[in-house]
């Protein structure tokens with residue numbers, strides 16, 4: 454099993470519908486491993502990949518010196534610039550093990 458990380462190009466964009474111009478960043482919580490997807494085009498957080506309609510969590514996108522948001526599972530505080538932190542990368546294996554293979558393009562695994 455490879456330790457390749459899930460990147461934007463691996464995602465199946467079809468189930469994600471926020472702004473119509475989705476730019477999706479897959480990541481996980483470094484504390485509890487909960488996988489999530491962030492649309493950095495419109496600042497939408499898909500914090501429950503079992504139900505993509507749950508995407509209305511408040512995100513701080515104005516104050517870089519404050520946390521961006523917290524993990525819905527363990528309340529871990531993600532820093533404002535979390536997208537630059539490799540700590541939150543999620544491997545294909547962990548992603549699939551979490552049950553989200555259907556959110557990947559067919560040829561990614």
Ligand SMILES: [Zn+2]
Nearest residue numbers: 471472492495
């Ligand atoms: Zn969007």
Ligand SMILES: [Zn+2]
Nearest residue numbers: 482485524527
């Ligand atoms: Zn967490």
